Amino acid sequence: MTWLDRGWQIFAPESGVLDWLKTAAPAAIEASRDHHARAEWLRCDGTWFVGVDTLPNDPSGKIGNSGPLDCAALDAAQKVSGVLPLHKGQVSAAYPGYPKRGPEESKGAYKFRRVRDAAHVDGMRPAGNARRRFLNEPHAWILGLPVTECGQGASPLVVWEGSHEIIRHRLNAILQQHQPEKWGRIDMTATYQAARREVFETCRRIELPGIPGEAHLIHRLAVHGMAPWINGSVAPVEGRVVVYFRPHLNQISDWLKLP
Numbered sequence: 730m731t732w733l734d735r736g737w738q739i740f741a742p743e744s745g746v747l748d749w750l751k752t753a754a755p756a757a758i759e760a761s762r763d764h765h766a767r768a769e770w771l772r773c774d775g776t777w778f779v780g781v782d783t784l785p786n787d788p789s790g791k792i793g794n795s796g797p798l799d800c801a802a803l804d805a806a807q808k809v810s811g812v813l814p815l816h817k818g819q820v821s822a823a824y825p826g827y828p829k830r831g832p833e834e835s836k837g838a839y840k841f842r843r844v845r846d847a848a849h850v851d852g853m854r855p856a857g858n859a860r861r862r863f864l865n866e867p868h869a870w871i872l873g874l875p876v877t878e879c880g881q882g883a884s885p886l887v888v889w890e891g892s893h894e895i896i897r898h899r900l901n902a903i904l905q906q907h908q909p910e911k912w913g914r915i916d917m918t919a920t921y922q923a924a925r926r927e928v929f930e931t932c933r934r935i936e937l938p939g940i941p942g943e944a945h946l947i948h949r950l951a952v953h954g955m956a957p958w959i960n961g962s963v964a965p966v967e968g969r970v971v972v973y974f975r976p977h978l979n980q981i982s983d984w985l986k987l988p
């Protein structure tokens with residue numbers, strides 16, 4: 730079974746990732762400590778640094794003197810999407826106590842974060858006060874690269890196994906009625922919520938704690954989130970740090986069509 734069947738796959742540690750981390754890990758940690766970046770990206774009362782686009786890599790993944798990012802997970806991803814330039818990586822750092830409730834979060838959203846790991850599909854973030862959902866960022870895949878060595882309870886990524894096919898089926902039922910150019914303007918809120926409910930009722934919840942050198946590949950349509958930090962979990966002072974890449978597809982229709 731691969732990520733295309735289950736919606737997720739762990740690729741065992743390999744030298745390509747470990748070599749890359751020699752430069753990328755200190756760069757990621759430095760990014761998560763930067764004052765300006767922290768002012769912009771700390772959430773959940775300081776227990777999560779979201780760190781979108783904060784890793785200083787080039788489109789091949791190179792940072793400073795490092796080589797390009799080269800690993801089996803990236804090869805598997807690009808076999809499906811074609812080669813896509815990498816954006817600056819997201820540096821996601823979780824800290825003990827995650828999630829606390831910050832001023833940016835409603836009571837309901839906070840409860841969902843605690844109880845349901847803030848489960849979501851990337852690319853359909855809620856917009857405005859009414860939190861309506863539109864397909865605004867068609868990502869190709871999500872590639873996670875653990876940076877720090879942590880215990881199992883240090884807010885691992887969570888994936889609902891097989892959820893990508895439920896999401897595909899439900900969203901396709903609506904979107905196939907429209908030209909792809911119009912997909913970004915179709916309100917998907919009700920469909921998305923019903924699909925997510927079905928996922929919670931029928932799919933297995935899988936936690937993916939990682940170790941440096943591994944690569945985690947998540948299907949673009951998979952429901953995923955981040956687990957609360959379990960008290961006493963082992964982690965370095967930098968927290969549980971993971972770098973994520975999730976480049977956009979060139980064609981929005983590929984979001985539902987590709988394997």
Ligand SMILES: [Fe+2]
Binds near residue numbers: 849851
């Ligand atoms: Fe996400």
